[in-house]
Amino acid sequence: ASVFGIFNFGIQALVLICVCVATCVASEWAFEKLIHKKSTINDFSAVVTGLLLALNLPPMAPWWIGMIGGIFAILVVKMLFGGLGQNFMNPALAARCFLLISFPGPTLMTNFTCDAYSGATPLAALKAGEVVNVTDMILGRTAGTIGETSMVAIVVGACFLLLLGVIDLRIPGSYIVSFAVFVLIFGGRGLDLQYLSAQLAGGGLMLGAFFMATDYVTRPITAKGQYVFGIFLGIMTGIFRIFGPGAEGVSYAIILGNLLVPLIEKVTMPRAFGKGGAGHGRK
Numbered sequence: 001a002s003v004f005g006i007f008n009f010g011i012q013a014l015v016l017i018c019v020c021v022a023t024c025v026a027s028e029w030a031f032e033k034l035i036h037k038k039s040t041i042n043d044f045s046a047v048v049t050g051l052l053l054a055l056n057l058p059p060m061a062p063w064w065i066g067m068i069g070g071i072f073a074i075l076v077v078k079m080l081f082g083g084l085g086q087n088f089m090n091p092a093l094a095a096r097c098f099l100l101i102s103f104p105g106p107t108l109m110t111n112f113t114c115d116a117y118s119g120a121t122p123l124a125a126l127k128a129g130e131v132v133n134v135t136d137m138i139l140g141r142t143a144g145t146i147g148e149t150s151m152v153a154i155v156v157g158a159c160f161l162l163l164l165g166v167i168d169l170r171i172p173g174s175y176i177v178s179f180a181v182f183v184l185i186f187g188g189r190g191l192d193l194q195y196l197s198a199q200l201a202g203g204g205l206m207l208g209a210f211f212m213a214t215d216y217v218t219r220p221i222t223a224k225g226q227y228v229f230g231i232f233l234g235i236m237t238g239i240f241r242i243f244g245p246g247a248e249g250v251s252y253a254i255i256l257g258n259l260l261v262p263l264i265e266k267v268t269m270p271r272a273f274g275k276g277g278a279g280h281g282r283k
Contacts, residue, residue, distance in 0.1 A: 076094075208250040
């Protein structure tokens with residue numbers, strides 16, 4: 001997805017990726033240096049955060065947007081809560097939401113016009129009732145953030161992670177299926193497969209489902225909890241897209257899901273069989 005984003009949008013995308021990654025690594029190093037803590041930049045989690053943040057930014061966003069987002073993701077969301085494993089939400093998505101709220105104008109975080117493409121994103125056009133080219137959305141010949149445009153590139157990366165055993169299909173599968181069912185029921189288009197395909201291929205759904213909802217730190221640890229988590233994300237994304245004022249909703253859905261993870265784990269955690277557990281009191 002990163003390679004295709006650079007191919008699709010050119011040097012601007014490469015610069016933004018480099019700025020986000022460098023800012024995240026430097027922020028983590030500086031913070032740990034300041035509090036005299038052993039450096040953890042060698043675990044590459046800051047690199048991943050910076051890369052994911054860049055993939056969620058418009059290719060023409062100014063470089064300082066990437067710096068602000070990287071600093072917020074590492075210092076506020078990650079390090080101030082104890083570092084890797086202690087953050088309560090995905091740092092990259094939290095930074096993206098922070099940037100969307102801080103710079104709501106049409107010239108920074110929602111400007112997807114570049115040398116290759118102009119006009120609204122396919123989801124925005126779909127929201128306005130216009131016809132979109134689903135094939136272009138699948139292949140990536142369209143406007144959007146750096147990493148979300150090509151469904152093919154995202155699926156290739158997802159297959160790589162699946163084959164290596166880094167992720168499984170519990171969360172992505174339940175997320176995508178529940179979202180598809182929601183769109184069919186509440187989308188107002190009936191069994192319109194072209195509309196459904198456009199909703200699945202457009203925006204950050206695939207990027208979020210495979211690369212961010214599966215984050216080890218901010219997902220449930222129980223198998224049942226992961227299915228519940230995925231279904232929740234699918235429903236929330238559907239609500240944001242179908243009934244919300246905007247065309248997208250993946251980032252906010254995952255952030256809200258992250259906040260509910262402790263409750264999901266509490267409900268779905270298997271009870272111990274024995275004293276105080278399911279078998280307590282049996283003869």
